[in-house]
Amino acid sequence: MRITLLDTTLRDGEQMSGVSYTDEEKLSIAKMLLNDLKVDRLEIASAKVSEGEFNAVKKICAWAEKAGHIDKLEVLGFVDGDKSINWLKDAGCKVLNLLAKGSLKHCKYQLRKTPEEHFTEIIDVVKRANNNGIRVNIYLEDWSSGMRHSKDYVFQMLDTLKDTPIERYMLPDTLGIMHPDEAFEFVKETVERYPELKFDFHPHNDYDLATANVYAALKAGIDCIHATVNGLGERAGNVPISSVIAIINDFFEHEIGVDESKLNFVSRIVETYSGIRIPSNKPLIGKNVFTQTAGIHADGDNKKNLYFNDLLPERFGRKREYALGKTSGKANIKKNLEELGIELDDVGMKKVTAHIIELGDKKEYVTKEDLPYIIADILRSKAIEEKVEVVNYNFTAGMGLRSVASVKLKIEGNVYEAHSDGDGQYDAFMLAIKKIYKKLKIELPVLIDYSVTIPPGGRTDALCQCVITWDLGKEFKTRGLDSDQTMAAIKATIKMLNIIETFE
Numbered sequence: 001m002r003i004t005l006l007d008t009t010l011r012d013g014e015q016m017s018g019v020s021y022t023d024e025e026k027l028s029i030a031k032m033l034l035n036d037l038k039v040d041r042l043e044i045a046s047a048k049v050s051e052g053e054f055n056a057v058k059k060i061c062a063w064a065e066k067a068g069h070i071d072k073l074e075v076l077g078f079v080d081g082d083k084s085i086n087w088l089k090d091a092g093c094k095v096l097n098l099l100a101k102g103s104l105k106h107c108k109y110q111l112r113k114t115p116e117e118h119f120t121e122i123i124d125v126v127k128r129a130n131n132n133g134i135r136v137n138i139y140l141e142d143w144s145s146g147m148r149h150s151k152d153y154v155f156q157m158l159d160t161l162k163d164t165p166i167e168r169y170m171l172p173d174t175l176g177i178m179h180p181d182e183a184f185e186f187v188k189e190t191v192e193r194y195p196e197l198k199f200d201f202h203p204h205n206d207y208d209l210a211t212a213n214v215y216a217a218l219k220a221g222i223d224c225i226h227a228t229v230n231g232l233g234e235r236a237g238n239v240p241i242s243s244v245i246a247i248i249n250d251f252f253e254h255e256i257g258v259d260e261s262k263l264n265f266v267s268r269i270v271e272t273y274s275g276i277r278i279p280s281n282k283p284l285i286g287k288n289v290f291t292q293t294a295g296i297h298a299d300g301d302n303k304k305n306l307y308f309n310d311l312l313p314e315r316f317g318r319k320r321e322y323a324l325g326k327t328s329g330k331a332n333i334k335k336n337l338e339e340l341g342i343e344l345d346d347v348g349m350k351k352v353t354a355h356i357i358e359l360g361d362k363k364e365y366v367t368k369e370d371l372p373y374i375i376a377d378i379l380r381s382k383a384i385e386e387k388v389e390v391v392n393y394n395f396t397a398g399m400g401l402r403s404v405a406s407v408k409l410k411i412e413g414n415v416y417e418a419h420s421d422g423d424g425q426y427d428a429f430m431l432a433i434k435k436i437y438k439k440l441k442i443e444l445p446v447l448i449d450y451s452v453t454i455p456p457g458g459r460t461d462a463l464c465q466c467v468i469t470w471d472l473g474k475e476f477k478t479r480g481l482d483s484d485q486t487m488a489a490i491k492a493t494i495k496m497l498n499i500i501e502t503f504e
Helices: 023-036 051-067 083-091 104-111 115-131 143-149 151-161 180-193 210-220 241-251 260-274 295-302 330-340 346-361 368-379 425-439 485-500
Strands: 004-007 041-046 073-078 095-101 135-141 166-173 199-203 224-227 388-398 401-411 414-422 446-453 464-471 475-482
Touching: 004 241, 023 041, 023 051, 023 260, 041 051, 051 073, 051 083, 073 083, 083 095, 083 115, 095 104, 095 115, 104 115, 104 143, 115 135, 115 151, 135 143, 135 151, 143 151, 143 166, 143 180, 151 166, 151 180, 166 180, 166 224, 180 199, 180 210, 199 210, 210 224, 210 241, 224 241, 241 260, 330 346, 388 425, 388 485, 401 425, 414 425, 425 485, 446 485, 464 485, 475 485
Parallel strands: 004 041, 004 224, 041 073, 073 095, 095 135, 135 166, 166 199, 199 224
Antiparallel strands: 388 401, 401 414, 446 464, 464 475
8 A cells, every 4th residue: 555645844834833934945845845855745834824825835836836746735724615715726726625623522612503504614615616626635623532522423524525526534633632542443443434535644742642643543544644844733743754754664564655865854954944953862853863872882783783773874864873972982982983084092992981981971062073182182192183273363243233353374384364244253253264265265164053052050151062063075063162152163163174174
């Protein structure tokens, strides 16, 4: 059986508190989801929300029409006569996902209508949509509560609508209340009772059971799952599309058309656009989920990959890493040194390991790129030759004025100076650096992440730890530590300048 995936990052995902996309961001995400990740269907908006939402849908539909994806786009609409239909028609969308009431409680108390009145209005909207060339799917909102408390209502609704030209019936766990036993039971009963109808499952994650409920729904015979990138969505969010893809590929013999190797790429872009950080331990997409921290795990990986499972990082566009900290053993450090092309004897390894454990006890974060500096400090060796050093720098900042930086660098014995203004002291510093390196015709890496950690406690003189992630064909991190945040960032940047001197 082939399982289809509907991604609702641009509709349900944008209902997460604090998330709002611009027109261009919505278009960019739509292109990635359809062209890169290759989802089957894409729910892109709710009708009648705002003028901005209308313009975004219009742009996405115009692109999709040219790209051959227009039939994959869907918009949530309402039982409101011609209003949602006209909104979709003017925007250029061909598929209406009609929001109807899937529980007697919602029908009775929110709509204040009888089931028969509600069903009659639904049929009227379906006819109007079809007369305007718009296909219709239907959401049975609060379906999980309906199956718990008013099953007769749910089946009365399906009995009434089953002969209409509705293409798919979407079964939402709107409040995220179901557990896997219920998901299996409710889906199985519904699918078996109406074998001629096509059903989707739309889980929310309030009890952190959305992924487990997807597994149960698939086992019960559902053939389409709704999900969002990074699990964005109302309240606790929706099921993450990454988890759905993994369980289908690894626990079932079903086919899916998505490209799981693009998951990390798409997740990071959506993280940037949404402003919602991915938790470090989020399965498959968190920054730490393919990182071995305990030394015993790294040692086991050296011995027949004893701590590997089927979730190999390469499947998802990632790679396995080995953390450096107080639980690190020699195996962790050795793995990182191998990547840097550095070898140490047993005595040197013991000293470096002891120092890294000591740093970990102080809650200091150690990156792979810190190792040469640590080795140079502990062993008094030439593990890294600092070809770039700051001679001096000066900042000017004032309210209502752009910051200005003057920087003088010594690079392999030669002194270079540049001045620049910028949006803040660090931006001005970086723009001055770029001027120097532009004259030298040397490409600088792209800054792709900037993280500052300050210990809790409210002390104004606390040490700031700045970790910057760079990309110059490959990703690497540098760390700076200082009581001044800008100085910490500058220290991390100077490390970066020395590291790129070693790149071929």
